Amino acid sequence: MTHHHTAKRATVVGAGIAGLAAALRLHQDGWHVVVLEQAPARRSGGYLVNLHGPGYTAAERLGLLPALRPRDIGFFGSILVHADGREKFRIPAEVAAAAVGDRALSVFRGDVEAALYDAVAEHADLRFGSIVQGIDQTATEVVVTLGDGTRVRSDLLIGADGVHSRVRELVFDAGPAAFVDLGHMVGAFPLAAPPGHVPEGAGTTYLGPGRTAAVMNLGPERSSAFFTYRCADSSAELSAGAGPALHRAFGDLGGGVADALAQMPFDTAYFDSVGQIVLDRWSRGRVVLLGDAAWCVTVFAGYGAALALDGADRLGSALAEYGADLAAAFDAWESALRPEVRKRQTLARRGMSRFAPSTRAQVWANEMTLRAIQLPGIRGLVRRAIQRANN
Secondary structure: OOOOOOOOEEEEEOOOHHHHHHHHHHHHOOOEEEEEEOOOOOOOOOOEEEEEOHHHHHHHHOOOHHHHHHHOOOOOEEEEEOOOOOEEEEEOHHHHHHHHOOOEEEEEHHHHHHHHHHHHOOOOEEEEOOOEEEEEEOOOOEEEEEOOOOEEEEOEEEEOOOOOOHHHHHHOOOHHHHEEEEEEEEEEEEEOOOOOOOOOOEEEEEEEOOEEEEEEEOOOOOEEEEEEEEOOOHHHHHHHOHHHHHHHHHOOOOHHHHHHHHOOOOOOOEEEEEEEEOOOOOEEOOEEEOOHHHHOOOOOOOHHHHHHHHHHHHHHHHHHHHOOOHHHHHHHHHHHHHHHHHHHHHHHHHOOOOOOOOOHHHHHHHHHHHHHOOOOOOHHHHHHHHHHHHO
């Protein structure tokens, strides 16, 4: 009874960055991978993500750099503006470039998704429109039952299905307690036409009490808008929907913000409450959570994509090292990754820059930004502008 000739089988739930990265890494290690995604088609959402440090290294190890480099936006100037769109203060692109160096990419989330999808599509069995109904595991396998009754059997199940994870709900009895609501909403969407009131090659950031709006003009098909605001009841905002909620929160602003809201794609805008997932353990038996499903650090600054790539790549390394001993692989992986996740979550919760200033240039940019906005209680909202400067 030897089974060594059959490839190990993995099921990945979620075809976002974490899920596709896990599928790619496991395929590279000889696994047979099925990816189950509940959405009917690919999601190529458009906020900016920054890959530097571990995120850049993971993208390099996964072989994604040739696809991502041509899409790199690079560094751009950041302009702080008044409510009507007039310029208040400028941070030149050179500050950011000096702080980060060469091993950094600034790309849209959709670019990362596309690079991963193209790398893995012909190797993994990708099934869109797959709703997970049940998960059962035995000593030897894990079985996923789908909405249509189909059963998918494998040696390992990776739940990479995001902050509202169904896998987490079914397998980890953490319940709503795992979600730490940070009392903010976030919205982001690509702009088909460049925003008129923002100079090409720059981003404008408006910071006001309880809200931030950033609008980038990087030319046609490369421009985007990002919004975050404090709210008392996130479920009420979610039921209102992206269009009405963002218009209500930012409709009084002029300049690039007004341009962006005027061309907001109601159906495809990213819109969600800001919260973190905090779990004692990221694995249970043959099931392991990855990315936002396990440790959402919040979408504020885009470090989630870097952590998802790095986490997926490291998970592959641990599985390769420990072979059939899944428990040992999961333990080694989790204990190595947890300190970084804890650090990122703490930074986000403190409401300061997602990226701790690691160079004099970054410290200077942070100080200049704080000095430029002499408003009480604003520090927590500066994270977006600082991240622009640091990126």
